[in-house]
Amino acid sequence: MTDAAHRLLWTIVALLLVLGGGVALGVSFDVLPGDPGAVLVGAGALDRWRLAAPWSTLAAAVAGALLALAGARLLARELHRPDHAMRGTLSRPGRRPGRTRLATEVLAHALERDLTGDPGVRRARVVLTGAPPRPDVWIRVDLTADARAAGVREHVHSAVRRFATTAGCQPAHLDVTARIEPGRP
Amino acid sequence: MRTVNRVASMVLATALLVVGAVVAVQALLVALDRPAPLLDRTGWYGVLTSARWHDPGVRTVAGAAALVGLAILAAQLRRWTPVRLRTDERDGWHLHRRCVERRLADAATAVPGVRRARVRVRRRGTEWHPRVRATGDPAARAEVEFAVHQELHRLAAPRTGQITVRLLPQRRPV
Numbered sequence: 001m002t003d004a005a006h007r008l009l010w011t012i013v014a015l016l017l018v019l020g021g022g023v024a025l026g027v028s029f030d031v032l033p034g035d036p037g038a039v040l041v042g043a044g045a046l047d048r049w050r051l052a053a054p055w056s057t058l059a060a061a062v063a064g065a066l067l068a069l070a071g072a073r074l075l076a077r078e079l080h081r082p083d084h085a086m087r088g089t090l091s092r093p094g095r096r097p098g099r100t101r102l103a104t105e106v107l108a109h110a111l112e113r114d115l116t117g118d119p120g121v122r123r124a125r126v127v128l129t130g131a132p133p134r135p136d137v138w139i140r141v142d143l144t145a146d147a148r149a150a151g152v153r154e155h156v157h158s159a160v161r162r163f164a165t166t167a168g169c170q171p172a173h174l175d176v177t178a179r180i181e182p183g184r185p
Numbered sequence: 186m187r188t189v190n191r192v193a194s195m196v197l198a199t200a201l202l203v204v205g206a207v208v209a210v211q212a213l214l215v216a217l218d219r220p221a222p223l224l225d226r227t228g229w230y231g232v233l234t235s236a237r238w239h240d241p242g243v244r245t246v247a248g249a250a251a252l253v254g255l256a257i258l259a260a261q262l263r264r265w266t267p268v269r270l271r272t273d274e275r276d277g278w279h280l281h282r283r284c285v286e287r288r289l290a291d292a293a294t295a296v297p298g299v300r301r302a303r304v305r306v307r308r309r310g311t312e313w314h315p316r317v318r319a320t321g322d323p324a325a326r327a328e329v330e331f332a333v334h335q336e337l338h339r340l341a342a343p344r345t346g347q348i349t350v351r352l353l354p355q356r357r358p359v
Contacts (some may be wrong), residue, residue, distance in 0.1 A: 001194065157276065
């Protein structure tokens with residue numbers, strides 16, 4: 001899951017907590033409609049629950065199963081390595097109904113090989129998204145401790161220019177993140 | 186905050202999975218007229234059917250929930266320090282902030298007389314403002330500033346603003 005997704009999830013959880021706590025406090029201090037002297041689950045609710053049995057208990061079982069399913073999916077997303085999820089697709093609408101989609105792994109691997117041609121680049125990761133003639137290019141490069149950032153920067157831009165010429169894809173947006181190993185040369 | 190969010194999400198996911206599975210199994214057992222040991226033992230039924238809205242316990246739990254919610258909300262909505270430092274507006278080149286700070290700290294520590302260094306880089310407009318906190322000889326301030334400046338040059342950093350260096354003298358063992 002991305003940082004933005006985590007942020008959204010916990011904003012929703014926080015709003016639910018504030019809302020639930022606020023409403024309970026409002027009822028408790030007689031600010032909101034409701035009897036502060038009433039029990040949390042009254043006799044009326046219990047009667048309705050018993051009258052609806054066995055559907056009420058089955059509904060509780062279904063709710064529990066949905067809760068467990070949501071937990072399992074959230075856990076799976078947390079444990080999923082983001083590298084495997086980063087697969088881009090270039091897609092273009094055709095003249096007739098339909099859309100041509102191209103898995104970008106081959107093009108991305110070609111650019112990655114070109115990028116790692118510089119001795120200062122230890123690893124490179126490329127993701128292409130968007131429309132084929134002008135895709136968005138996302139690059140992450142891991143630089144060695146002794147790499148000169150300016151030289152690698154020029155090498156990356158040369159590699160992107162070569163890629164644009166050979167693949168016929170001029171990047172609409174280029175985003176490069178460089179990570180430099182610790183330690184002095 | 187990013188790490189806290191990740192760990193908290195994993196805890197939440199595990200809790201949802203366990204609680205959901207227990208509720209589903211126990212409710213099915215009740216629907217089939219079989220004994221549901223976990224539901225019988227907990228005593229939650231007694232609490233929910235006897236506690237009143239104005240009870241101090243209910244108010245405490247509700248207040249705590251609202252306060253925790255407000256704290257989480259504030260933590261999520263405040264501005265986070267970006268993971269990357271942009272070096273150029275035009276070519277989309279970014280440096281990983283943690284890597285830059287570690288490299289600058291290494292450069293500061295390499296100065297003779299400096300033992301430990303910690304660097305934070307803030308970006309204001311197009312300028313970077315490194316802040317160095319180090320332990321060592323206060324006389325080495327100029328050398329630390331020069332070393333950080335040289336390392337920034339090696340990293341092809343954009344225009345650098347003022348480099349703040351705070352050198353604390355090392356405490357001598359008693």
